[in-house]
Amino acid sequence: LAPWVPVVGLEIHAQISSNSKLFSGSQVQFAAPPNSLVSFFDASLPGTLPVLNRRCVEAAVMTGLALNCSINKKSLFDRKHYFYADLPAGYQITQQRVPIAVNGSLSYSLCIDNKMSQMVTKTVRIKQIQLEQDSGKSLHDDTRSQTLVDLNRAGVGLMEVVMEPDMCCGEEAAAAVRELQLILQTLGSSQAVMAEGQLRVDANVSVHHPGEPYGVRTEVKNINSIRFLAKAVDYEIQRQIEELESGGTILNETRAFDSKLGCTVPMRDKEGKQDYRFMPEPNLPPLILYDAKSLPANMNHQQVVNIDWIHERLPDLPSVKRAKLVEQYGILPEHSFTLLNEDGLAEFFENVVKQTQMKPKKVIGWILKDLLSYLKQRSLTVKESPVSSLLLADLLNLLEKKEISSTAAKQVLAELWKGEGKTPLGIVKEKKLELMQDQKELEEICQAVIDSQENEVIMMVLG
Amino acid sequence: RLRFQVSAALREGRVTPTELCQRCLSLIKSTKFLNAYITVAEEAALKQADESEKRYRRGQPLSVLDGIPVAVKDNFNTAGIETTCASNMLKGYISPYNATVVQKLLDWGAVLLGKTNLDEFAMGSGSTDGVFGPVRNPWSYSRQYKEKSVPKFHSEDTEANWVITGGSSGGSAAAVSSFTCFAALGSDTGGSTRNPAAHCGVVGLKPTYGLISRHGLIPLVNSMDVPGILTRCVDDAAVVLGSLAGHDPKDSTTIQDNFKPFELPNLTDVSKLSIGIPKEYHAPGLSSEILSLWSKAADLFKNAGAKVIEVSLPHTCYSIVCYHVLCTAEVASNMARFDGLEYGHRSDMNKSTESMYAATRREGFNDVVRGRILSGNYFLLKQNYENYFVKAQKVRRLIANDFVKVFRSGVDLLLTPTTLSDAVPYMEFIKEDNRTRSTQDDILTQAANMAGLPAINVPTALSERGLPVGLQFIGRAFQEKQLLTVAKWFEKQVKFPVIQLEEVKRHDHGVFQHQKSASFS
Numbered sequence: 011l012a013p014w015v016p017v018v019g020l021e022i023h024a025q026i027s028s029n030s031k032l033f034s035g036s037q038v039q040f041a042a043p044p045n046s047l048v049s050f051f052d053a054s055l056p057g058t059l060p061v062l063n064r065r066c067v068e069a070a071v072m073t074g075l076a077l078n079c080s081i082n083k084k085s086l087f088d089r090k091h092y093f094y095a096d097l098p099a100g101y102q103i104t105q106q107r108v109p110i111a112v113n114g115s116l117s118y119s120l121c122i123d124n125k126m127s128q129m130v131t132k133t134v135r136i137k138q139i140q141l142e143q144d145s146g147k148s149l150h151d152d153t154r155s156q157t158l159v160d161l162n163r164a165g166v167g168l169m170e171v172v173m174e175p176d177m178c179c180g181e182e183a184a185a186a187v188r189e190l191q192l193i194l195q196t197l198g199s200s201q202a203v204m205a206e207g208q209l210r211v212d213a214n215v216s217v218h219h220p221g222e223p224y225g226v227r228t229e230v231k232n233i234n235s236i237r238f239l240a241k242a243v244d245y246e247i248q249r250q251i252e253e254l255e256s257g258g259t260i261l262n263e264t265r266a267f268d269s270k271l272g273c274t275v276p277m278r279d280k281e282g283k284q285d286y287r288f289m290p291e292p293n294l295p296p297l298i299l300y301d302a303k304s305l306p307a308n309m310n311h312q313q314v315v316n317i318d319w320i321h322e323r324l325p326d327l328p329s330v331k332r333a334k335l336v337e338q339y340g341i342l343p344e345h346s347f348t349l350l351n352e353d354g355l356a357e358f359f360e361n362v363v364k365q366t367q368m369k370p371k372k373v374i375g376w377i378l379k380d381l382l383s384y385l386k387q388r389s390l391t392v393k394e395s396p397v398s399s400l401l402l403a404d405l406l407n408l409l410e411k412k413e414i415s416s417t418a419a420k421q422v423l424a425e426l427w428k429g430e431g432k433t434p435l436g437i438v439k440e441k442k443l444e445l446m447q448d449q450k451e452l453e454e455i456c457q458a459v460i461d462s463q464e465n466e467v468i469m470m471v472l473g
Numbered sequence: 474r475l476r477f478q479v480s481a482a483l484r485e486g487r488v489t490p491t492e493l494c495q496r497c498l499s500l501i502k503s504t505k506f507l508n509a510y511i512t513v514a515e516e517a518a519l520k521q522a523d524e525s526e527k528r529y530r531r532g533q534p535l536s537v538l539d540g541i542p543v544a545v546k547d548n549f550n551t552a553g554i555e556t557t558c559a560s561n562m563l564k565g566y567i568s569p570y571n572a573t574v575v576q577k578l579l580d581w582g583a584v585l586l587g588k589t590n591l592d593e594f595a596m597g598s599g600s601t602d603g604v605f606g607p608v609r610n611p612w613s614y615s616r617q618y619k620e621k622s623v624p625k626f627h628s629e630d631t632e633a634n635w636v637i638t639g640g641s642s643g644g645s646a647a648a649v650s651s652f653t654c655f656a657a658l659g660s661d662t663g664g665s666t667r668n669p670a671a672h673c674g675v676v677g678l679k680p681t682y683g684l685i686s687r688h689g690l691i692p693l694v695n696s697m698d699v700p701g702i703l704t705r706c707v708d709d710a711a712v713v714l715g716s717l718a719g720h721d722p723k724d725s726t727t728i729q730d731n732f733k734p735f736e737l738p739n740l741t742d743v744s745k746l747s748i749g750i751p752k753e754y755h756a757p758g759l760s761s762e763i764l765s766l767w768s769k770a771a772d773l774f775k776n777a778g779a780k781v782i783e784v785s786l787p788h789t790c791y792s793i794v795c796y797h798v799l800c801t802a803e804v805a806s807n808m809a810r811f812d813g814l815e816y817g818h819r820s821d822m823n824k825s826t827e828s829m830y831a832a833t834r835r836e837g838f839n840d841v842v843r844g845r846i847l848s849g850n851y852f853l854l855k856q857n858y859e860n861y862f863v864k865a866q867k868v869r870r871l872i873a874n875d876f877v878k879v880f881r882s883g884v885d886l887l888l889t890p891t892t893l894s895d896a897v898p899y900m901e902f903i904k905e906d907n908r909t910r911s912t913q914d915d916i917l918t919q920a921a922n923m924a925g926l927p928a929i930n931v932p933t934a935l936s937e938r939g940l941p942v943g944l945q946f947i948g949r950a951f952q953e954k955q956l957l958t959v960a961k962w963f964e965k966q967v968k969f970p971v972i973q974l975e976e977v978k979r980h981d982h983g984v985f986q987h988q989k990s991a992s993f994s
Contacts (some may be wrong), residue, residue, distance in 0.1 A: 050570055054810040056563070056691040057550045057572060059724050089806055091853075095826050100809025157826060159814065287853035289806055289862065292695035294725055 014217045014254075016247040017224055018183050019175030022190065023168045024200040025144065025208040026069045032143055032167035033060035033103065040206050044160040052165040054098035059293045064315065066167035067110070067297065069199035070141050071320050073169055074111025076193050076327055077136045081317050083299045085110045087141075087291040092284055095159050096146035104170075106288050109140035110297065116173070117329060118189040119347060120181060129344055134186050135174040144168050163207075169200065175214060175224075179247065180240030187211055188236055192328040192350060204235050211239055215246040217254065225250070225260060230274055232266040242267035246274050331356070339363065339370035348378055354392035355382070358399050365403035368410040376406060380420065384427055396429030405434040418443040479655060480537045483529060490529065490540030494522035494584050496980055497542040501586065501653045503976040507609045509647035511547045513587040514554050518542070521584045528582065537712055539582030544648045544657040547588035548595050549700070550689040551575055554585075558691055559603025560593045562811050562818050562837030572689020573721050574658060574700050581716050586654055589644030595660055595693045596804070596841045597907050598668055598914035600643025601899065604839070608643035610636045610673055610896050611651040612940050616973035621939035636896035636940060639672035639914070641665040642701060646673040649703045652977045656713050659701035662693045663796055663911070664891075664918025666701025667945060670930040671891035674941030674972060676964075678702040678710045679918075681951050682925035683728045685714075686721030694803040695726075697922040707931065707961040711737045714953060728951075735954045740962040744778030749884035753789035756916050760894040762936055767890050770933065770944050773966055774888070784884060786875040791868050792920045793912055798852050798865035804842070805849025811837060841907045873924040880949050886959055887947040890917055895936040917945065927953050929960050932969040941969070 028038055036049035051058040074081050086108045089101040114136035119129045146164035148157050171190065177183050191209060194200040202209040216227035230246055233239045245267075250260050265274040300309070302318040311319075326334070332346035335356065341349075349356040359377045363370045381402065385395060405426070409419045418438070425437045438444055446452050460467055482488045498515055525540035534540070545551060548558045550568040557563045571579065579585065592602045601607035612618050613635035622634065638647050642659025646669035649657050659666040661679040670677020678701060685700045692698055700717065704710045715734025721727045750771055755764065775781045813819030813833035820832035838846070852861040879887070892914065902910065921928040927950070930943040946963070948956030 053815050055550075055568070055570075055816060056556075056558075056810065057568075057689045059688050059726075061723060061725055091806060091809060093809070093812065093827070093830055095814060098810060098812075098815055100812065101806060155823075285855050287805070287850060287855075288858070289802060289853055292726075292803065 012219045014247075014251050015220050016178050016250075017175045017216050017218065017227070018177040018179065018243055018247075019214040019227075020171075020173040020177070020183060020187065021212045021214070022171045022173065022187065023144075023210040023212075024073075024171060024190075024194055024202055026066045026167035026169060027198060027201050027208075028063060028065045028069065028167055030063055030065075031165040032063050032066050032141065034058075034165055035061075036165070038166050039162075040208075042162055044158075045162065047162040048164070052098070052161055054100075060103060060291070062294060062297065063167060066141060067299070067315050068320060069167070069197075070110045070139055070169050071299065071315060071317055072197045072324060073171070073194065073199045074114065074139050075317070075321050075324060076197055077111070077114035077116055077139070077171070077190075079111035079114030079136060079139060081111050081299060082108055083301070083304065083317075084108065085141075085297045085299075087294045087297070089289045089291050091287045091289075094145070094148075095157050096148045096161070096164065098146070098161060098164060102143050102145065103291050103294075104142035105140035107290070109138040110299075111139040112137070114139075116186060116190060116193075118182075118185045119343075120185050121344065129347065132177075132182060132185075134176045134182075137172040137174050139172075140170045142168050142170055175216075175227075180243035183211075183213060183243050184236045184240040187239060188351070189328065191236075195353075196325055196328055196331075198325075213239065213243050213246070215243060215250065216260070217247060217250045225254075226262050228260065228262065228274075229264045230267055231264060231277065232268075234269065238267060238269050241269075241272060242274060245272060249274065339374070341370060341374045345374050345378060348382070352382065352385075352392055358392050358395075361399035362403045362406065365400060366406045366410065368406045373406060376402065380423055384423075397423070397426045401426055401434060408434055408438065412445060414438055414443050414445050418445070479541065483540050484534065486529070490522040490525035490584065491519065493540060494518055494542055494586070497586055497653050500651070500976060500980045501648075503980070504611070504651050504653060504974075507611055507647050507651060508606050509589055509608055509644040509651065509653065510544070510587045511557055511559065511590050511603075511605050511644070512555050514551075514585060517554065518584050518586050521579070521582075525582050525584060535580070535582035536716065538578065538716055541583050541656065542586050542654045543578055543583045544586050544589050544645060544654040545575055545578075546591055546595075546642050546645050546657070546659045548591060548660055548691045548693075549575055549588075549658060550691070551585070551588065554588060556588065556691070557605075558594045559591050559605055560837065560839070560842070561604050562834075563816075564604070564818065566817050568689075570689065573686035573723060574717050575689065577717050578658075583656075589642070589648050589657060589659075591644055592641035592841070592907075593839045594691070594804075594808075594842055595641040595662060595665055596845060596911075598640045598664070598911045599637045599899075599902050599907075600640035600669065601637060601902060602839060602841050602907055607899060608638045608640075608647050609899075610638045610643075610940075611647050611974060612636065612672075612674060612896070612972060614974060614976075615939070617935055617939040617970065619939075621937065633900060634898050636898050637672065637902050639669035639892065639896060641669075642677075642703065643669045643673075645701075645703050646670055646675055646677065649673070649675045649705060650972060651974060652972075652980075655704070656709055657703045659703050660690055660693070660698055661701040661918075661922065662698050663800070663915040663922055666703060667891050667918050667928060667930040667943075668914060670703055671932070671943035671945075672896040672941060674932040674943070674969065675930075676702075676704045676707055676710050676932065676960075677930040677943075678704075678714065678953075678957075679921060679928045680714060680718065680953060681927045682922075683726055684718045684732070684927075684951065684953070686717075686719075686724040686727050688721055688723040692803075692807050694800045694922075695807065696799070696803065697925075699922075707929075707957055707964050708737055710929070711735065711953075711957050711961075714957075718953075737954075737958055737961050740958050742778070743774060743959070743962060746774070746779040746886070746959065747884050748774050748779055748781045749784035749879055749887045750781060751784050751786045751789070751879070751887055751889060753786050754889040754917055756893065758893045758913065759890060763890045763892070763894065763942055766934055766942055767888070767944060770888060770963070770967075773963070777966075781888075782884070784879045784882075784887070786872075786879065786920065788868065788871045788875050789920055792872050792923055793916055795865045795868040795872065796915065796919050796923065797848075797912070798861050799869065801845045801849035802852045802862055802865075803849065804845040805847075805853060808834075808838070808842065808846050813837070844908065869923050872920055876920075876924045876926060876947075885949075886956060889945045889947065891930045891943045891945040892917065895938055895940040895942050921947050926950055927956050929956060931960050931964050931967070933963075933967050935970060 645657035822832035
């Protein structure tokens with residue numbers, strides 16, 4: 011059977027982390043009482059006009075720069091029309107003609123064979139980043155035949171990041187999204203928490219035979235976590251292959267991922283083959299951005315967004331942070347990935363290193379194996395760890411000074427996890443885990459053991 | 474002039490804001506048959522007048538506008554007062570906020586009498602297609618019109634023969650014309666302030682796009698709409714303009730530059746002026762009367778020493794069809810928000826959201842609005858977008874460039890007719906549909922909206938039928954001072970007559986009318 015080449019592209023909507031919405035002054039806040047964060051503009055009251063939020067523009071520029079994009083010094087806003095209960099104006103303001111950033115790239119890493127021993131770096135092209143409004147939320151109450159509409163989210167700023175179909179499977183898609191998530195969180199342009207709807211991913215999936223044109227693609231929506239993203243993509247690839255191999259065809263449709271069943275199902279035709287009747291947004295002039303060269307001398311810098319100024323202030327991106335960790339501490343690249351993957355873990359590690367004489371290369375084992383597994387078992391975040399970096403450092407110091415064995419250290423750690431406020435030294439004393447330094451005492455104990463196990467000793471001596 | 478007379482009278486205590494307000498309210502009641510007002514906010518107005526009075530007594534009026542009764546077209550949001558756009562869709566809609574221009578008027582102390590009638594959602598050129606019925610031109614009841622009417626005039630004939638105000642700001646024009654207020658706000662997208670101003674014999678100013686905030690003006694075409702100013706003299710228009718113009722952070726299409734209100738100089742020497750006469754404005758259907766008036770006006774300037782030259786705006790003939798495409802496209806978009814969910818009319822149909830939307834919109838909008846929505850959506854379809862919308866935008870650029878070229882060649886202002894004829898009787902007007910009428914009536918005013926330029930109608934003379942005819946000046950962008958200065962000079966030359974209305978005479982205590990003067994023609 012001829013091999014199949016799966017092709018995966020992604021459309022990611024990241025909610026911008028800002029105090030107020032993209033075009034109005036109402037607050038952005040998760041889980042507020044319904045319809046409590048709705049301005050006149052958000053409710054589409056007639057006669058209201060959009061006013062662009064500067065912070066949202068800066069967030070998009072930061073993100074574009076971090077993704078190696080060209081920032082368009084002039085970008086435009088458009089109206090995308092469709093009728094839906096959560097879209098009060100009957101159109102969404104977006105950037106269809108000329109978005110704020112284009113032609114970037116994102117590098118991400120995968121472990122080969124799940125072993126965390128070999129990592130390979132891949133790149134996905136970023137087609138564009140555009141600013142657009144989020145919609146409200148509608149809840150369908152079928153028992154009472156009604157739809158409940160909450161407009162709190164209507165008008166919140168989104169960055170849509172479009173990733174070209176350079177990925178080939180669920181794992182790649184997941185890794186790319188994970189890296190994007192880390193970048194956004196590092197920049198602060200989005201908190202990117204999928205569970206709170208701050209990061210939403212739609213996957214475009216198709217398969218074809220090598221050398222042939224791309225196959226018909228489907229869009230997969232309703233993916234609520236990175237894990238489910240990998241599952242959904244892999245399921246859809248498989249589904250398409252099976253469909254085609256049994257002589258069927260793939261429809262250009264939208265499918266929803268059902269996380270309970272682990273499969274994709276056709277979605278009710280919400281938008282179908284709709285004509286969105288794009289039209290320029292007449293109430294917003296073109297968005298003009300400046301850099302050091304183009305900035306007019308007499309321009310009030312409060313009034314403009316300066317791309318170079320933002321560039322200079324970008325924090326270290328995850329890839330840079332990882333490289334620094336590897337260089338500074340001599341840890342493996344795979345280790346740096348895990349450190350950054352867990353919120354707060356890298357800082358924890360660095361704090362421990364600062365407070366202990368143990369070499370970082372040894373500390374990392376305690377962090378990644380012992381600490382992390384404890385956290386995972388109890389579903390705790392680093393912040394919630396009952397063992398602070400100071401406590402762990404104290405413990406590792408005891409080990410380093412050879413005051414306890416590594417077995418004993420693990421016992422102490424287990425005790426520390428109970429979070430009863432004891433110190434490592436306290437536990438060592440309490441459980442009498444001190445390594446014996448006295449040679450004579452050790453000889454006496456060994457002799458006592460040998461004396462009490464005569465038969466075993468004879469067996470051993472005889473071989 | 475009138476405003477300053479009244480302002481002076483208020484300052485000097487010869488009349489109080491409350492008296493002024495009461496007289497206007499009373500006159501509104503007596504002229505109810507004009508149907509100029511949709512809502513009269515009597516209680517609120519009297520309260521504002523009372524507060525104004527207190528300020529005058531303290532010797533601390535807020536401005537020249539303090540205590541001056543004004544009216545506002547019913548497509549501007551007014552907090553606490555119904556805003557209907559003369560549509561079933563917004564009947565009973567009470568907005569929670571004031572349009573910026575309304576807020577400014579109130580902040581300067583003006584007394585808001587009420588909301589004036591219009592074509593539904595400002596779509597029309599007659600003020601005949603709103604759900605509250607048509608507006609009647611006050612001149613229908615004037616002695617001047619009745620005298621000229623053949624055959625002999627009976628009161629039943631007025632019923633049959635009353636003439637339209639023009640539109641879509643007919644209510645505002647009628648209100649100013651009949652002395653029920655001293656200034657009114659209209660809107661102007663294709664001529665909706667200048668057209669009724671011409672038919673009602675009042676000054677109608679369309680400012681440069683971007684000079685006055687549109688925040689709170691329910692939009693027809695966002696890229697062409699401007700708030701319009703209607704007054705009885707040019708000086709008054711300048712005062713109102715000064716109180717309204719300037720950057721509004723709530724409207725991103727207003728210019729950032731600081732606006733400096735100005736006083737109009739009394740121009741005596743026009744010899745440095747260059748007046749352009751665009752030959753394309755000799756449009757088909759232009760009445761010989763108006764053509765003659767236009768010619769006389771050109772001569773007036775020439776004889777006073779100004780340079781008067783014929784110019785060409787070659788793309789004028791495309792402006793109507795271009796406007797039709799762009800206007801309907803924007804209408805389709807702007808009206809999408811009227812779904813019955815958040816505000817306004819909501820149909821009882823509740824089988825599904827879609828059916829509720831459809832029923833709400835069918836019930837809420839009249840045929841004119843629905844027709845434009847359908848056309849607009851057609852032009853915005855992906856397969857049509859390039860051929861219609863984008864093409865129209867390109868043609869729009871050509872039209873705007875026509876003006877740029879002419880102004881660059883040394884012409885200061887353009888002088889054109891405002892309308893093709895004087896006001897027609899209602900019974901005749903409704904023989905053609907809204908679309909046909911708009912196409913005909915907008916031809917002389919529309920291009921200024923395409924180009925975003927300021928333009929003003931100045932009442933010039935009475936027609937053979939005794940009805941007002943106005944002429945239009947079009948100026949350079951943001952050169953309202955020059956535009957109004959020349960308009961004021963022209964106004965002084967033509968001495969347009971004051972309307973002779975029974976009802977006004979009855980309420981006049983020397984405050985409303987000044988000496989009648991010789992008319993222009």
